Amino acid sequence: xxxxxxxxxxxxxxxxxxxxxxxxxxxxxxxxxxxxxxxxxxxxxxxxxxxxxxxxxxxxxxxxxxxxxxxxxxxxxxxxxxxxxxxxxxxxxxxxxxxxxxxxxxxxxxxxxxxxxxxxxxxxxxxxxxxxxxxxxxxxxxxxxxxxxxxxxxxxx
Numbered sequence: 001x002x003x004x005x006x007x008x009x010x011x012x013x014x015x016x017x018x019x020x021x022x023x024x025x026x027x028x029x030x031x032x033x034x035x036x037x038x039x040x041x042x043x044x045x046x047x048x049x050x051x052x053x054x055x056x057x058x059x060x061x062x063x064x065x066x067x068x069x070x071x072x073x074x075x076x077x078x079x080x081x082x083x084x085x086x087x088x089x090x091x092x093x094x095x096x097x098x099x100x101x102x103x104x105x106x107x108x109x110x111x112x113x114x115x116x117x118x119x120x121x122x123x124x125x126x127x128x129x130x131x132x133x134x135x136x137x138x139x140x141x142x143x144x145x146x147x148x149x150x151x152x153x154x155x156x157x
Contacts, residue, residue, distance in 0.1 A: 010082045021144050022076050028137040029069040032130070036060050041118045041127040048126045056117055064110035068103045068141075075099065097148045104145045107138040 013019050040060070042053035052058055075096055078084060084092045111134050118131055 008082045010080050010084070013080050018144065018147055019076075019079060021140060021147070022072060022079075025072050025137070025140045025144065026069070026076060028133065028140050029065060029072060032133045032137045033061065033065040033069060035130045035133045036065060036114075039126050039129045041114070041121040041124075041130070043121045046122055046124040046126075048129075054117070056113055060110055060113065064106050064113075068106055071099055071103060097151075100141065100144050100148050104138070104141040107134065107141050110134055111138050 036057065038050050039048040040053060040057040042057075044053060078092065111131075114131055114134050118127055121127060
């Protein structure tokens with residue numbers, strides 16, 4: 001039986017700017033998930049309520065928020081556990097780059113979908129909260145994408 005490489009705590013996790021940005025993305029992702037659940041724009045009620053109104057709200061929660069939150073949490077845990085260094089032959093930094101591009105694209109589509117739903121529902125000030133949180137989350141992912149593009153070596157050095 002062959003054992004895999006040893007995993008150990010990455011003590012240098014907080015030394016890179018990208019890792020602080022990942023934690024910020026995780027916090028924004030949770031805020032975004034909760035605001036899209038409680039205050040999603042709907043044509044029925046002009047207040048926030050914890051119920052599902054449209055299929056686009058469920059699509060926002062599951063595909064955009066849930067999936068991106070899971071990927072970000074997985075990347076943070078893998079980096080803290082030292083999987084980036086242990087499995088260097090699989091090039092996890094290149095995988096992280098592609099996942100950040102995917103998440104930026106998904107949050108761009110989420111923001112566009114939310115703007116369309118916001119415009120199609122009656123005006124209520126409470127419905128701007130998910131729009132603002134989605135915009136901040138998208139901004140965090142755009143910053144991460146530009147940092148990934150500026151890095152010349154996809155190995156993370």
